[in-house]
Amino acid sequence: MDKSWMHSDRRSKAxxxxxxxxxxxxxxxxxxxxxxxxxxxxxxxxxxxxxxxxRDHVYxxxxxxxxxxxxxxxxxxxxxxxxxxxxxxxxxxxRYSFVxx
Numbered sequence: 001m002d003k004s005w006m007h008s009d010r011r012s013k014a015x016x017x018x019x020x021x022x023x024x025x026x027x028x029x030x031x032x033x034x035x036x037x038x039x040x041x042x043x044x045x046x047x048x049x050x051x052x053x054x055r056d057h058v059y060x061x062x063x064x065x066x067x068x069x070x071x072x073x074x075x076x077x078x079x080x081x082x083x084x085x086x087x088x089x090x091x092x093x094x095r096y097s098f099v100x101x
Contacts, residue, residue, distance in 0.1 A: 004018075023051055025070070040061040045064070
């Protein structure tokens with residue numbers, strides 16, 4: 001899902017369309033209630049509200065910029081991996097030899 005709108009001016013059409021797309025996505029992925037977590041900068045997904053309140057919060061307060069993976073709203077959790085990281089296995093031998101006196 002395109003999340004570039006999160007960095008747009010809150011008065012722009014891009015932001016407006018992004019908020020509506022986010023809310024539609026969140027409602028489609030509701031599990032049990034009619035309330036969802038509010039991702040605005042003041043609530044930071046700690047408070048639950050209906051869609052209308054969340055729409056107002058996201059417009060007036062802005063969306064939390066650090067909320068990149070919408071796990072609280074139905075997006076699958078993605079682990080960050082570092083595929084280029086090389087891990088050496090310990091073969092039991094120290095790299096350094098110490099001389100005992």
